Amino acid sequence: MWFRVEPGRGVPIYVQLMEQIRRAVASGVLAPGEQLPSVRELALQLSINPNTVSRAYQELEHEGIIYTLRGRGTFVAAPSHTLTDRERLRRLNEAVEKLFVEAYQLRCTPAEVLAAVKKKVAGMGGKDTQKEEIEHDDE
Amino acid sequence: MISRPLLRWEIRRLRWWYYGVLLFWLGNFIFTLCLIVPGQPVPVHWEHVDFLWFGMFWAIFWGGGLFVGKFRDGTMEFLLARPVSRREVYHSIVLAGGIPIVFLVILPSLFALTLPPWKTSHLFPGLLALNLLESVWLIAVFLLSACVYLFTGNSNRRYARFIEASFIGAAVAVLIELQKTNLPQLIQAHPLASLLLSLTAGCLFYGLGRWRFERMDIRTNSG
């Protein structure tokens, strides 16, 4: 697999690994049911501590993104519907809050933020009506 | 007490010295045999051959030297990081180093032994006794030298170098003075006193050296 971790970025390695796996799953590069490398394999491949890989896998499993079958391996989970709409929205709002803190620190204008979000949303493949709504939101 | 692999290892480190002494023995044996003509007197007078002085110098320089070398080049640190006790290391170094020295001083008896018995049998028991008594002294000196080094050589304090140099200087001076007296004859005259004195000295220096070695800090000196 093609994961990369960079020490010296100030971000813990297990977090970097989690981000990459999440992104891979979200963009479809990792399909549901696909097997991930074992803890040992990935640790050797990336030259990192197996505990770090373990930790990343555990956290992702906790989030429901992957699951482990004892003796068989670790696999990508199918998108789950177990979270309530309220929980989903709550988590989304948390992420949005983080986005705004970052934007504030970077002293971005609302237009810049909106443009960035629009770009990402366009790639999400949502319903056409949603897309239109956003275009109309442009001040 | 003693680690056999380690002892073999130390002897192996010193093998050229062992070969040297053995070669010397063999060479002399062949040389004498070539010269022996039956019926004629033995060309070498074994009762006058004595390696005591040579052995003393060797004992003094090796006593400290075997330890110095190991501390200086990091070998001691390497050895003591292995699962061997300090006592085992001390014993292997002392044994591996002491054997060739003892062997050297016993050579005259061995030479006498290897000659046709009818020429030298009258010499043999007396010579062997003398050589053995001498070898105990040599071991005592060897252990003394090791002891001095262990107390001063691995220290960075200024006076350590001074003591080391003084010891060597004093030892050489004492030897030169003793050389004037006929020590082998003295030993032969008072064998029991010699044995007791040398054994006591030997045990004392062995004990001190080992005590110090078991407690010292192992630091690799760079020079």
Add this chain to the structure above:
Amino acid sequence: MTMSEPAVLTRGLTKIFGGQPAVDGLDLEVPRGSVFALLGPNGAGKTTTIKLLLNLLQPTDGEIRVLGQDAVKDSVAVRRRVGYQAETQRFYPRVRVEELFCLCKSLYPRWNTERVTRYCRIFELPPHARVGELSKGKLTLLALVLAVGPEPELLLLDEPATGLDPLRRRQVLQLLVEEMAGGDRTIIISSHQLQDVERIADRVGFLLRGKLILSRPLEQLLGEEKKVRVLFPGSPPADLPGWPGVRRVAREGSHLLISLSGHLDEVLGRLNRYEGVAFEVLDQTLEDIFVEYAAGEEVNREAGEND
């Protein structure tokens, strides 16, 4: 074998050389099966600590337990289970590599010949070469192979990257990852290669002038140590240095640079209450943290803080 007993446990460990403490009241705890990075500036006492674990040095005071055994009284038994890679690799210049392996094989209860041969091949260590002929990098690699050969439960590595090029450093990392994956191995590394340390360490301990000024899981350390660059419109609050988590406040032109150990959200919250304040959170790499602590600032917390 008690799995709960830490791999290394020291209480009040002190070593004084000529009146100066090289190690001062060290309370170190290294859990089994973890990789512990011992960091600190040169002369901080890292090598001294490692040597004390092996009884190469006698402690002036304090107690040391390694793998559940007293490091002083049972030092031989301890060394049977511990592999050591020294920082300075000079020894036995005229001895051949294979002879060294032979010696170690005869001294240790276990010796993994197959693994040693494999590493020699990977590192290109010729078995017939004499130790004195090897380059500095090869000596480091040889010392590493000698350390892992007896399949030790604890590995003590003092500067394992000395004289190594990037390829070899990566190979060494792989070797260590393999060692980790192979069971309940504990590794203590003292290294200045912080990028490598960040890859494999579980826990980091920082030694400064013989004292352990912090001991924390790596992720916690990276997560808690932050710097915040702030620009106050007016004058900064006088009690700023006393805010929770604030270790140091430095001036950088018109900005203030606040060094934080945890409490980031709280501090940001407080900063937000000031009209017109602008701030930026700076993640700290392990190197940044090292520099910060090595500059001598001591943490206002208890040394040896655990997670």
